Amino acid sequence: PQMPYLATPYPIPYQRNYSQNPTSSTNPTYPLPKSEHFPMMAFLDNLSKAAEQDEEYQLLKKFIFEGFPPHYSQLPDLIKQYWNTREHLTLDNNLIVNGCR
Numbered sequence: 214p215q216m217p218y219l220a221t222p223y224p225i226p227y228q229r230n231y232s233q234n235p236t237s238s239t240n241p242t243y244p245l246p247k248s249e250h251f252p253m254m255a256f257l258d259n260l261s262k263a264a265e266q267d268e269e270y271q272l273l274k275k276f277i278f279e280g281f282p283p284h285y286s287q288l289p290d291l292i293k294q295y296w297n298t299r300e301h302l303t304l305d306n307n308l309i310v311n312g313c314r
Contacts, residue, residue: 261307274309277302 264270269291276292281299288296295302301312 257306257308272307273278274300274304277304277309 264274272289273292273295276288276295276299281296282288285293285296298311303310
């Protein structure tokens with residue numbers, strides 16, 4: 214039988230993993246892909262780890278999660294530059310995104 218491939222710019226074959234009987238073809242399971250097989254996934258993992266060390270990033274994340282104050286003057290200086298885009302900032306998998314980007 215033909216081995217299933219993951220849809221990527223370069224095909225990655227899945228190895229079948231039969232939980233009980235290796236000769237049974239019913240209900241095969243497939244292992245989850247690893248981040249090293251996907252450059253973008255690995256990049257986002259590294260970006261997330263680096264962001265955890267950045268003070269400005271952590272402070273901005275706190276304001277996105279808890280809400281911005283009602284007045285610009287109540288913001289810390291590090292975060293004031295984000296005032297005009299505050300309504301478009303969201304968290305996606307622990308990463309800050311502007312709008313749907």
